[in-house]
Amino acid sequence: MAKNLDPGKWSCPLPLRSYPNVVLGHGSGGQLTADLIQQLFLPAFRNSALEALGDAAVVAAAGLRLAFSTDAYVVRPLVFPGGSLGELAVNGTINDLAVAGARPLFLSAAFLVEEGFPIEQLARLVQRMAAAAREAGVEIVTGDTKVVDKGHGDGCYITTAGIGLVSEGVQLGPQRIEPGDAVILSGPIGDHGIAVLSVREGLEFGARIESDTAALHTLVETILETPGAVRFMRDPTRGGVAAALNEVAAAAGKGIVLEEEKIPVRAEVEAACELLGLDPLTVANEGKLLAVVDPAAAPAILERMRAHPLGRDAQVIGRITAEHPGAVTLRTSIGAARVIPMPVGELLPRIC
Amino acid sequence: MAKNLDPGKWSCPLPLRSYPNVVLGHGSGGQLTADLIQQLFLPAFRNSALEALGDAAVVAAAGLRLAFSTDAYVVRPLVFPGGSLGELAVNGTINDLAVAGARPLFLSAAFLVEEGFPIEQLARLVQRMAAAAREAGVEIVTGDTKVVDKGHGDGCYITTAGIGLVSEGVQLGPQRIEPGDAVILSGPIGDHGIAVLSVREGLEFGARIESDTAALHTLVETILETPGAVRFMRDPTRGGVAAALNEVAAAAGKGIVLEEEKIPVRAEVEAACELLGLDPLTVANEGKLLAVVDPAAAPAILERMRAHPLGRDAQVIGRITAEHPGAVTLRTSIGAARVIPMPVGELLPRIC
Numbered sequence: 055m056a057k058n059l060d061p062g063k064w065s066c067p068l069p070l071r072s073y074p075n076v077v078l079g080h081g082s083g084g085q086l087t088a089d090l091i092q093q094l095f096l097p098a099f100r101n102s103a104l105e106a107l108g109d110a111a112v113v114a115a116a117g118l119r120l121a122f123s124t125d126a127y128v129v130r131p132l133v134f135p136g137g138s139l140g141e142l143a144v145n146g147t148i149n150d151l152a153v154a155g156a157r158p159l160f161l162s163a164a165f166l167v168e169e170g171f172p173i174e175q176l177a178r179l180v181q182r183m184a185a186a187a188r189e190a191g192v193e194i195v196t197g198d199t200k201v202v203d204k205g206h207g208d209g210c211y212i213t214t215a216g217i218g219l220v221s222e223g224v225q226l227g228p229q230r231i232e233p234g235d236a237v238i239l240s241g242p243i244g245d246h247g248i249a250v251l252s253v254r255e256g257l258e259f260g261a262r263i264e265s266d267t268a269a270l271h272t273l274v275e276t277i278l279e280t281p282g283a284v285r286f287m288r289d290p291t292r293g294g295v296a297a298a299l300n301e302v303a304a305a306a307g308k309g310i311v312l313e314e315e316k317i318p319v320r321a322e323v324e325a326a327c328e329l330l331g332l333d334p335l336t337v338a339n340e341g342k343l344l345a346v347v348d349p350a351a352a353p354a355i356l357e358r359m360r361a362h363p364l365g366r367d368a369q370v371i372g373r374i375t376a377e378h379p380g381a382v383t384l385r386t387s388i389g390a391a392r393v394i395p396m397p398v399g400e401l402l403p404r405i406c
Numbered sequence: 407m408a409k410n411l412d413p414g415k416w417s418c419p420l421p422l423r424s425y426p427n428v429v430l431g432h433g434s435g436g437q438l439t440a441d442l443i444q445q446l447f448l449p450a451f452r453n454s455a456l457e458a459l460g461d462a463a464v465v466a467a468a469g470l471r472l473a474f475s476t477d478a479y480v481v482r483p484l485v486f487p488g489g490s491l492g493e494l495a496v497n498g499t500i501n502d503l504a505v506a507g508a509r510p511l512f513l514s515a516a517f518l519v520e521e522g523f524p525i526e527q528l529a530r531l532v533q534r535m536a537a538a539a540r541e542a543g544v545e546i547v548t549g550d551t552k553v554v555d556k557g558h559g560d561g562c563y564i565t566t567a568g569i570g571l572v573s574e575g576v577q578l579g580p581q582r583i584e585p586g587d588a589v590i591l592s593g594p595i596g597d598h599g600i601a602v603l604s605v606r607e608g609l610e611f612g613a614r615i616e617s618d619t620a621a622l623h624t625l626v627e628t629i630l631e632t633p634g635a636v637r638f639m640r641d642p643t644r645g646g647v648a649a650a651l652n653e654v655a656a657a658a659g660k661g662i663v664l665e666e667e668k669i670p671v672r673a674e675v676e677a678a679c680e681l682l683g684l685d686p687l688t689v690a691n692e693g694k695l696l697a698v699v700d701p702a703a704a705p706a707i708l709e710r711m712r713a714h715p716l717g718r719d720a721q722v723i724g725r726i727t728a729e730h731p732g733a734v735t736l737r738t739s740i741g742a743a744r745v746i747p748m749p750v751g752e753l754l755p756r757i758c
Contacts, residue, residue, distance in 0.1 A: 113569075115512075120467070126552040163451075167432070176446070187451070193453045194456065211554075217474060219467055
């Protein structure tokens with residue numbers, strides 16, 4: 055911290071008091087990331103699209119509504135059960151567009167490669183990206199490659215950005231969320247985080263746990279068949295369902311009550327989480343969807359989701375409430391209730 | 407290289423024979439970058455927008471022509487005379503959209519920050535980005551922050567992507583270039599590369615040399631007032647004018663003859679280049695424009711460019727020829743001619 059600078063009086067609204075330097079938690083998608091966004095990025099870049107704080111920005115261009123999103127992917131190891139950095143970089147950005155109600159069209163890809171990284175490994179990542187893009191029906195139309203000196207990178211980082219077209223009639227936003235709305239989750243949680251952790255830490259959990267990385271836009275299409283009934287969607291990646299729903303609750307100014315027994319978690323993921331002392335609600339997913347919908351339309355939406363391969367285990371996991379605005383509460387199977395806080399720092403670094 | 411793999415027979419078209427690992431030159435914007443694009447990215451991602459190899463892709467979305475571009479910015483030091491990583495990340499992507507004939511509208515920004523990076527430095531970069539975006543009239547509408555472990559980054563890298571709207575009537579492409587066309591350069595070259603190099607190497611060149619970082623889209627607007635007369639544009643960044651024009655010559659299948667005495671270079675940049683044994687034609691710029699135009703319209707375009715603060719020193723620096731397709735030749739003031747090759751590797755690493 056600079057000398058003669060009194061943090062208590064400083065006008066630039068930074069989380070300077072507690073963190074003079076960036077810590078891993080600032081990239082965790084939890085409270086520290088939210089602090090950085092609220093106290094640094096929003097005041098500097100201030101505009102309405104950014105302030106909506108969606109996974110993608112929705113902007114108007116010559117009468118069209120475009121969704122625009124970017125993510126940097128830094129996962130280690132580069133390849134893990136069920137996927138790789140390549141699939142994440144494609145599917146992750148597609149999903150950010152999809153949950154904004156957009157049909158993903160085009161991706162860009164910027165590679166930040168460390169000197170000495172094997173060309174063959176780069177080629178494999180690129181081929182996995184190409185395959186994921188083909189499968190999703192999205193084109194990678196522009197890119198860039200920069201090489202940084204040995205010791206100033208970590209093999210390869212990939213940043214993708216994506217453009218999508220928001221479908222007509224779709225109006226999504228936390229402000230549309232009403233008490234009584236149903237919270238739908240598309241399937242079992244925690245697979246991605248545990249899959250990455252298992253190879254990183256050399257853990258064996260009996261059954262092989264695979265990342266759920268997948269492009270969610272066709273699942274989203276089934277949900278948006280009744281566009282008016284859908285209030286808001288989000289894909290619970292870093293920080294898991296806990297971070298995503300805390301953001302939703304805060305942005306909507308409403309409470310969320312979850313039913314623990316409704317939340318699908320694979321037995322092997324549950325076991326791994328218990329062993330590691332992790333709450334599956336805070337573990338990252340890369341192919342799951344949260345949707346807040348009109349309760350009257352929930353049964354039909356669930357039915358359509360369950361007919362889709364990525365939504366077979368979809369469940370209504372909770373409800374929006376007028377009480378406790380901003381809070382996410384979990385009702386356990388024995389009737390107790392506990393608050394699910396926003397994850398503060400870094401649970402599992404470099405998870406996506 | 408994997409065992410049992412005969413590079414001579416390998417079907418995957420990689421530059422494997424000469425470079426099993428990534429070297430700094432693969433990010434230089436020169437021949438090695440071109441090899442990576444031609445032999446790795448294009449075969450994997452194959453699509454018409456990417457194959458056009460513009461600084462931005464031009465894609466169609468619901469009847470609109472959008473320009474879409476991305477760049478990773480890794481310059482060191484973070485701040486240099488005349489600019490910083492923040493201005494480069496904004497202006498560089500704006501320029502890639504502008505030379506595609508698009509009006510830049512929206513940017514995304516992905517930050518890759520190393521653990522331990524001072525929040526204050528991050529805040530300064532963000533504020534410089536915000537100022538550059540405001541000045542250019544472009545909004546930064548979406549973003550992402552990832553933190554990598556100490557020792558796996560270099561303070562802060564920024565990847566931006568941008569969306570622009572291609573103006574009606576604008577049809578740009580190397581295939582539109584004809585023999586006799588005029589090659590216009592908007593002003594003196596080499597300022598950015600030499601400015602960065604001077605602080606990095608602690609060199610003193612007498613006069614202070616500042617980066618030319620600037621957003622070129624309003625200059626491009628003056629050029630596009632006669633859209634039919636403009637064949638192709640490019641901003642000569644990494645690899646300088648030499649790399650940009652070699653790409654143009656190769657893509658157009660035409661020759662380019664430059665007049666040395668017409669190419670503006672500041673005396674102090676010229677002196678620094680002589681001292682360092684660099685050719686100013688290969689040094690990076692961040693606020694210069696190359697335009698290939700109908701020779702009949704060149705005088706009027708030059709006049710409009712010179713009325714713009716960023717085009718005051720604009721010159722016709724050469725002509726397109728039918729001879730020597732793919733080659734860039736320089737005629738010196740004493741009448742000799744030399745071929746300007748594509749820069750091969752890394753002249754100045756981490757320059758943008």
